Amino acid sequence: MQLNSLTAHELHDKLVNKEVSSVEITEDVFKRIDQVDDKVKAFVTLTKEQALAKAAEVDARISGGDKIGPLEGIPVVIKDNMCTEGVLTTCSSKMLHNFVPPYSATVVEKLQAAGAVIVGKANMDEFAMGSSTENSRFFSTRNPWDTDCVPGGSSGGSAASVAADETIYSLGSDTGGSIRQPASFCGVVGLKPTYGTVSRYGLIAYASSLDQIGPFAKDVRDCAQIFNVIAGHDPKDSTSAEFEVPDYTSILTGDVKGLRIGIPKEYFIEGTDPKVLQLVQDAINKFEAMGAVCEEATLPHTEYALPVYYLIAPAEASSNLARYDGVRYGYRDETAEDMITMFKRTRSEGFGTEVKRRIMLGTYALSSGYYDAYYLKALKVRTLIRQDFDRAFEKFDLLISPTSPTPAFRFGEKADDPIQMYLSDVFTISLNLAGIPGISIPCGFSNGLPVGLQLMGKPFGEGTLFKAAHAFEQSTGYYKMKPNL
Amino acid sequence: MSTDYEVVIGLEVHSELKTESKIFCCSSTEFGGDPNTHVCPVCLGLPGTLPVTNNKVVEFGIKAGLALNCEIAEFSKFDRKNYYYPDLPKNYQISQYDLPIAEHGYLEINVDGNPKRIGITRVHMEEDAGKLLHQGATIISSKYSMVDYNRTGVPLIEIVSEPDLRSAEEAVLYLQKLKAILEYTEVSDCKMEEGSLRCDANVSIRPVGQKEFGTRTELKNMSSFRALQKALEYEIDRQIEVVEEGGRVIQETRTWDENKGITLSMRSKEEAHDYRYFPDPDLVPMVISRDWVNEIKESLPELPDARKARYVQEYGLPEYDAEVITGVKEISDYFDAGLEFTKNAKALSNWVMGELLKFVNSSDHSAADEDFPIPPANLAELVELIDKGEISGKIAKEVFKDMAESGKKPAAIVEAKGLKQISDEGAIIAIVDEVLAKNPQPVEDFRSGNERAIGFLVGQVMKATRGQANPELVNKLLRERMQ
Numbered sequence: 017m018q019l020n021s022l023t024a025h026e027l028h029d030k031l032v033n034k035e036v037s038s039v040e041i042t043e044d045v046f047k048r049i050d051q052v053d054d055k056v057k058a059f060v061t062l063t064k065e066q067a068l069a070k071a072a073e074v075d076a077r078i079s080g081g082d083k084i085g086p087l088e089g090i091p092v093v094i095k096d097n098m099c100t101e102g103v104l105t106t107c108s109s110k111m112l113h114n115f116v117p118p119y120s121a122t123v124v125e126k127l128q129a130a131g132a133v134i135v136g137k138a139n140m141d142e143f144a145m146g147s148s149t150e151n152s153r154f155f156s157t158r159n160p161w162d163t164d165c166v167p168g169g170s171s172g173g174s175a176a177s178v179a180a181d182e183t184i185y186s187l188g189s190d191t192g193g194s195i196r197q198p199a200s201f202c203g204v205v206g207l208k209p210t211y212g213t214v215s216r217y218g219l220i221a222y223a224s225s226l227d228q229i230g231p232f233a234k235d236v237r238d239c240a241q242i243f244n245v246i247a248g249h250d251p252k253d254s255t256s257a258e259f260e261v262p263d264y265t266s267i268l269t270g271d272v273k274g275l276r277i278g279i280p281k282e283y284f285i286e287g288t289d290p291k292v293l294q295l296v297q298d299a300i301n302k303f304e305a306m307g308a309v310c311e312e313a314t315l316p317h318t319e320y321a322l323p324v325y326y327l328i329a330p331a332e333a334s335s336n337l338a339r340y341d342g343v344r345y346g347y348r349d350e351t352a353e354d355m356i357t358m359f360k361r362t363r364s365e366g367f368g369t370e371v372k373r374r375i376m377l378g379t380y381a382l383s384s385g386y387y388d389a390y391y392l393k394a395l396k397v398r399t400l401i402r403q404d405f406d407r408a409f410e411k412f413d414l415l416i417s418p419t420s421p422t423p424a425f426r427f428g429e430k431a432d433d434p435i436q437m438y439l440s441d442v443f444t445i446s447l448n449l450a451g452i453p454g455i456s457i458p459c460g461f462s463n464g465l466p467v468g469l470q471l472m473g474k475p476f477g478e479g480t481l482f483k484a485a486h487a488f489e490q491s492t493g494y495y496k497m498k499p500n501l
Numbered sequence: 502m503s504t505d506y507e508v509v510i511g512l513e514v515h516s517e518l519k520t521e522s523k524i525f526c527c528s529s530t531e532f533g534g535d536p537n538t539h540v541c542p543v544c545l546g547l548p549g550t551l552p553v554t555n556n557k558v559v560e561f562g563i564k565a566g567l568a569l570n571c572e573i574a575e576f577s578k579f580d581r582k583n584y585y586y587p588d589l590p591k592n593y594q595i596s597q598y599d600l601p602i603a604e605h606g607y608l609e610i611n612v613d614g615n616p617k618r619i620g621i622t623r624v625h626m627e628e629d630a631g632k633l634l635h636q637g638a639t640i641i642s643s644k645y646s647m648v649d650y651n652r653t654g655v656p657l658i659e660i661v662s663e664p665d666l667r668s669a670e671e672a673v674l675y676l677q678k679l680k681a682i683l684e685y686t687e688v689s690d691c692k693m694e695e696g697s698l699r700c701d702a703n704v705s706i707r708p709v710g711q712k713e714f715g716t717r718t719e720l721k722n723m724s725s726f727r728a729l730q731k732a733l734e735y736e737i738d739r740q741i742e743v744v745e746e747g748g749r750v751i752q753e754t755r756t757w758d759e760n761k762g763i764t765l766s767m768r769s770k771e772e773a774h775d776y777r778y779f780p781d782p783d784l785v786p787m788v789i790s791r792d793w794v795n796e797i798k799e800s801l802p803e804l805p806d807a808r809k810a811r812y813v814q815e816y817g818l819p820e821y822d823a824e825v826i827t828g829v830k831e832i833s834d835y836f837d838a839g840l841e842f843t844k845n846a847k848a849l850s851n852w853v854m855g856e857l858l859k860f861v862n863s864s865d866h867s868a869a870d871e872d873f874p875i876p877p878a879n880l881a882e883l884v885e886l887i888d889k890g891e892i893s894g895k896i897a898k899e900v901f902k903d904m905a906e907s908g909k910k911p912a913a914i915v916e917a918k919g920l921k922q923i924s925d926e927g928a929i930i931a932i933v934d935e936v937l938a939k940n941p942q943p944v945e946d947f948r949s950g951n952e953r954a955i956g957f958l959v960g961q962v963m964k965a966t967r968g969q970a971n972p973e974l975v976n977k978l979l980r981e982r983m984q
Contacts, residue, residue: 097549098549099548099549105548105549107548112548115548117542117547117548117549118542118547119542119547119550121549216551217549217550217551218549218550219549220548220549221548221549221783223782224782224783225782251553252551252553253551253553254551254552254553254554254783254784254785255551255782255783255784255785331779332779332782334583334777335581335583335593335777335779338583338585338591338592338593339546339548339590339591339592341585341587341592343587343648344545344546344590345547345548355587355646359585379777382583382777382778382779383775383777384775384777387777387779391779
């Protein structure tokens with residue numbers, strides 16, 4: 017049996033029943049990586065030795081008669097923008113090609129405390145800027161369903177590693193769709209939680225007011241279980257919310273009768289792949305068949321989400337990424353004779369094209385004389401977008417839409433056209449601006465490529481998302497499909 | 502015909518707050534220490550780290566604002582000030598831009614005996630930067646520079662005055678008063694020599710009577726009151742000269758060169774930074790409850806002006822004396838402590854302003870030191886010894902010197918050295934008689950009506966008793982004998 021293809025809850029049961037050991041699971045995962053990763057290329061760093069040592073530790077606990085937690089002894093992959101003490105953390109950038117953090121992100125500490133076995137660090141678009149993982153400065157990750165296609169991004173490595181069964185689950189980060197869009201492209205479950213539910217401490221910032229860490233999983237139950245572990249207030253993150261974390265797995269009843277689902281008309285637009293539209297319509301029909309009430313909803317400011325995002329995110333990024341100057345850590349140009357030249361060359365060479373484009377966009381938007389017209393205006397429109405959702409959620413429990421307008425596209429197809437690339441996130445970006453949660457779950461295939469369904473919830477409404485996503489998943493079974501690698 | 506010019510000055514003062522830990526992390530704020538030992542991932546701005554506001558800093562900001570008669574913001578936030586410099590690990594400084602913690606205050610200075618109110622525009626909180634240690638004279642001429650991040654993230658408040666100051670002297674008086682207020686409220690040590698109080702000045706001139714301000718220059722790098730005064734005097738003269746010669750003052754930043762005693766151009770307005778301020782998304786805006794503000798208001802100590810009024814009203818001290826003593830918190834605290842041990846406030850204030858200040862200024866001691874050799878009780882005891890007639894004022898000065906050196910109590914010194922004033926008639930009378938016998942001429946002069954002659958005779962008796970005889974008694978006995 018290939019243990020690496022199972023879910024965390026299936027493996028947990030086997031561990032508790034002493035049918036398998038954590039070392040066996042971990043070995044299967046690394047065996048799979050050996051077999052397929054030169055095709056998928058999901059990893060920047062593998063931590064096999066530490067993983068096996070941790071697995072052995074968990075096994076010892078089990079044979080000692082200890083009760084183990086739901087994620088204990090289960091392999092996980094971490095996106096390479098979350099700090100791992102003593103383990104290379106690069107953001108897939110030349111700028112941090114040699115950066116070994118002296119501390120771990122809060123989520124990493126939480127997973128470690130829960131007994132997780134960390135397999136390695138996943139490839140990504142440089143500094144989480146991109147929608148295809150083509151912006152990694154090291155190599156592109158490939159879609160396990162079709163290795164000529166992108167896995168999506170920016171959390172492409174995290175999504176692909178789960179889809180390819182190179183891990184049981186993974187963590188990604190989502191600033192404008194970077195979990196949900198690759199989850200959709202790779203046919204896995206991906207959650208972008210409510211802003212503030214998962215600590216950002218140790219997540220290398222792209223756009224602080226939008227960044228949020230979340231899980232990739234093989235089914236909704238695992239996703240809920242992982243969220244149980246990583247959610248919660250963190251005194252090290254001032255923007256983290258104080259709230260009670262319920263047991264989200266206890267909500268998965270399969271019952272969606274009477275659930276009010278809104279279909280935002282602005283999300284069903286021209287330019288969306290007809291097959292994608294059809295699959296989403298099928299999903300809506302499915303929900304109705306299960307007893308949910310689906311009605312048209314409106315989010316009138318949707319068309320402004322993309323421009324607002326491309327002012328706010330680059331503005332924050334231009335400041336967040338200022339610290340990479342070659343003085344203290346990371347890449348430094350050694351040829352410069354003076355400080356200013358060292359700064360310039362370090363940043364010119366250390367950052368890739370997309371990162372530099374966004375730093376320039378953001379610097380411009382914050383400049384004196386432009387601030388009011390761009391940044392401040394964008395903040396105001398952001399409030400309007402948030403209010404759209406507030407109003408919609410007075411009537412609906414959740415909203416439904418495609419995750420992305422298309423399935424995975426081919427390498428190079430959009431790489432030279434930033435606007436086309438940005439449009440890939442047109443359905444996901446508003447949620448980050450509003451701070452609300454969204455989940456992408458598999459809802460079928462278009463020409464052999466997975467298509468994702470996005471469910472959007474109220475702030476802190478992850479429970480409702482899990483419940484609806486779980487009911488859909490169990491009644492359709494798309495999540496069980498595996499790519500042929 | 503030469504024009505008379507009016508000087509317009511506003512000050513921007515940075516003061517380090519004396520909290521235990523830094524403004525956004527748990528690292529120590531202690532001054533000194535080996536380079537890069539009071540640091541952590543947060544104040545080093547390592548990738549992924551986040552700031553968390555130290556509540557004590559906000560409390561101190563509010564406290565300083567209240568002491569400066571400011572309105573405290575109900576809603577305040579932190580912003581990022583973006584600029585590149587290697588002493589700034591994130592290449593932005595977390596500061597406050599449009600919603601500072603306190604605004605619209607004032608303090609009062611005393612100009613030639615008249616109170617003058619100087620407006621405080623705003624008080625805002627921010628993080629300090631690190632220190633560069635150049636291997637040459639400047640960062641440009643150095644082959645390399647080293648950077649110490651111990652100071653990075655030490656909390657600062659910046660206090661910006663209105664352009665209400667009209668001379669270098671007024672600017673110094675303002676800074677002295679501000680320093681006293683910050684010391685009284687115990688939010689800052691205000692040690693200019695350690696850089697915990699730093700001052701920049703905006704200065705311009707205009708013909709007397711003109712309403713519009715002249716073009717200002719910003720002066721930096723004045724690290725003492727003296728430097729502030731000198732730099733302003735130099736800059737005022739320079740600007741007048743420029744205008745008199747038909748030129749125009751250029752808006753620019755100038756640095757004070759202490760060695761050369763001149764100001765030098767650093768950068769012009771055109772080269773000024775665009776700091777691209779925007780709200781720090783890592784920190785949530787602060788809602789400052791009125792309950793908290795009131796609580797802090799009630800905890801405010803007596804401030805210099807109130808203390809001065811008390812000295813004048815309750816102890817009858819002259820305005821000037823009260824001003825001098827309250828000007829420095831440790832001296833004023835010392836005086837207050839001494840008053841627990843003597844009722845003679847006037848005499849104590851004379852000793853504090855005279856011998857004590859002289860001693861403090863000429864030694865490494867601070868009057869607030871735990872091991873200060875002359876605790877307030879001892880100086881009060883000295884005053885009491887004089888009042889009781891046990892020693893003379895002259896002997897007291899000698900005793901004071903001994904107190905400063907040995908740390909002993911004055912009564913013990915008087916006892917050990919046998920300095921006690923002789924007030925026993927029997928002990929003095931023989932010496933009086935001897936002096937009278939030896940000096941027939943002055944005796945004759947006195948008897949023939951020359952009052953002044955008695956002074957010489959008193960002096961002779963005092964000399965013979967090594968100053969210990971009670972001079973009043975000597976005087977009385979001499980007169981009795983010569984009648």
